[in-house]
Amino acid sequence: MxxxxxxxxxxxxxxxxxxxxxxxxxxxxxxxxFPKAGRFRRGMDALPGALLFSLVVPGLVAEGLWGLCAGLLTALVVWRSKNTLAAMLAGMLVIYLARLA
Amino acid sequence: MRSELLNGAKANIPMAASATAYGSVLGVLASQKGLTWLDMMLMNTAVFAGAAQFVMVDMWAGDLPVIEIALAVLVINLRYLLIGASLEPLFKGHGLIHKMGLIHLVADENWAVTIAEQRKRKVRSWFLLGGGILLYVTWSFGTVVGLVGGGLITHPEKYALDFAFTAVFTALAVGLWQGKRDILPWLVAGSLSLLAHQFLPGKWYIVIGGLGGMMTAMLGNTEDGDKEALEGGTDVAGC
Structure with a gap:
């Protein structure tokens, strides 16, 4: 029911x-x-990255130094391996360990 | 169409894993607020926006503040105006019905994956939908499991589950990095985001940082602009 x-x-x-x-x-x-070239186009190209970066920065800073470490490790893992899930888990592991301590 | 739906679903599997984890956290919170699984599923189906749903559940009360909830959702989801606009090349040549049907299942995750894929090859709109369907199913599964399981995960923050969101979007942002022409826009975006997060309520920092980064890129000098406009031209031809 x-x-x-x-x-x-x-x-x-x-x-x-x-x-x-x-x-x-x-x-x-x-x-x-909207126009398709020139300044507007450049802005639209930069927008997705800038928006996601703005979304994560306060979350990283809120965790302090460990948050920045987690962010850097996440970025490094995804850059080297192209594996988003592995990168996410690496970042979460840093925060998990930091909170254990 | 079918293979492109599957491609989209496959490419979103890592996002789906984090959506499930994140969804289960929302489900646990929702169980404490007294939502039924049907309330949860109605919200998943009709709204389908993670951050907004967290705020809705947070504002949930015996006598629902309906207008406040709607306004909060409108503000948090302002970024979908920009997300929708950035998807215009993907939908080129499609009619209004196609757009109206497919645009609903757009979340941050499948949008970011689609934009990244589009930089590598010609992507069809079904790729976006394939990711959207997978995310809808896994997100809903996560929320309902969390809701029913209720007290099983009593301290999600102990397992850094609350950080899953930040971590997965960090990884996605790295994938969208365009090289050194992004340095200044990202610096401006990050600074504005921190300031807005500090001084403004809600999720304004996302929209403000994103728009600041976009405007910085637009104000760059025209010599670079001409070069990039040419590169942009080949992008359009590639789409």
Whole structure:
């Protein structure tokens, strides 16, 4: 038997879903009005890396020196091996050990 | 189409592993907030955005603050506007229905994997969807296992599970590094991100850092710009 879903849960999830989907589709549809070369293109090329870097920096800094070590080791492993999972586990191992100590 | 769906799924296996781990953490938190597995699955299906779902669960209460939740999700997911825009070359030549159908299952993970793959070869939009389906299934599996298992993982931070997110995105960022023309944009992005993280609430630091990095790249000198525009031209031809 299915659990009952409350109306306000449906509204909360529905609004969150509309917001998220509008941003995804809006970005895709508006992009075709953006210029394809020159400065704008250079900006768009730099954007994915800059965005991901911005996403991780506070998380690394929050862990202090060990966080920076974990970040460097993760980067080194993925650079040498091209293996994202191994790189992730290496970074997590550093934090696991740091928290044991 | 089928082989490209499979290629996309295969390329996202490492992301799927971290999504499962991360999802199980969300599930444990959700169980403490009293969400049912059906609430969780509705959220996974309709929203499908990791960081936003963490904040939604965090804000979950007996009397749901519906508007605050929607606004928080809007802010955290502002980056999807940029992510959606960056996928435009992938969807070139496809109609509105195709775009509307495939754009929903775009998460940070399969987006980053697709952008990286696109720099190596011509990728079709099904590659993105293949990754999205795998992530949807594994993310949902992780959340429901975490929810049902509830108290089994009492201290996720003890096993550095909370760091899985930071670690996997660090690895992905390295894969997107374009060489020395990225040094200045990334320095600006990182500094702005730290400042915004320190002084602004929520997840503004992601959008602010990303936009700062983008603007730095746009303000670079035009001689480099001409050279890179030519390189960009071959990229377009390759797509």
């Amino acid at each position: 299915l659990p009952v879903v409350e109306t306000q849960v449906l509204i909360a999830i529905g609004l969150a879903a509309i917001a998220t989907y509008s941003l995804r589709l809006g970005g895709l549809l508006l992009a075709s009005r």
